[in-house]
Amino acid sequence: MNDSPGCPLADVAATYGPRLSECSSEPGLVAALDQHEAAVCDALVPARRGARRRAVGREELGDYVLGFTDRLAEVAWVEPAGHDFATLRLTAVCRLIRDHGLLGTAS
Incomplete structure (x- = not known):
């Protein structure tokens, strides 16, 4: 999957x-x-009673x-320099990008 210039997911992942590696060793940050994830x-996939949660999509996350x-x-x-609400939210987005393969390569 090719990313267009200015792809918001590619920019956030980069x-x-x-920060994912910074957070992985701190239980509180995990x-x-x-x-946040x-x-x-x-926000993207509201839970439906009795339904399995579907995968997060590239377009909706973008x-x-x-x-x-x-x-x-x-x-x-x-x-x-540290971790505030916004950096944690964007770092969680990076984990979603990685875990759902939304860039077509390991991020």
């Missing part, structure tokens, strides 16, 4: 993907990532990322 999935990063730009957010 920027926040390295738990926070789990919660669940929140993104719930739309989510565009909306989320547009809001960050509106509030003039600056990425901190």
Whole structure:
């Protein structure tokens, strides 16, 4: 699967993907990532009573990322050295990208 220039998932994976390894050794950050990942999935794929959750799609996750990063730009957010709500959310998006193979390569 080829990525078009400016693909929001490719940009997020390149920027926040390295944070996945930072978070993997800290139990508190792993738990926070789990919660953020669940929140993104719930926003994209609302749970249906008795139904299995379907996989997250590339287009819908890309739309989510565009909306989320547009809001960050509106509030003039600056990425901190540590982990805040936005960096954890974007790092969780990276894990979804990786786990669902949304870039066609390992991220």
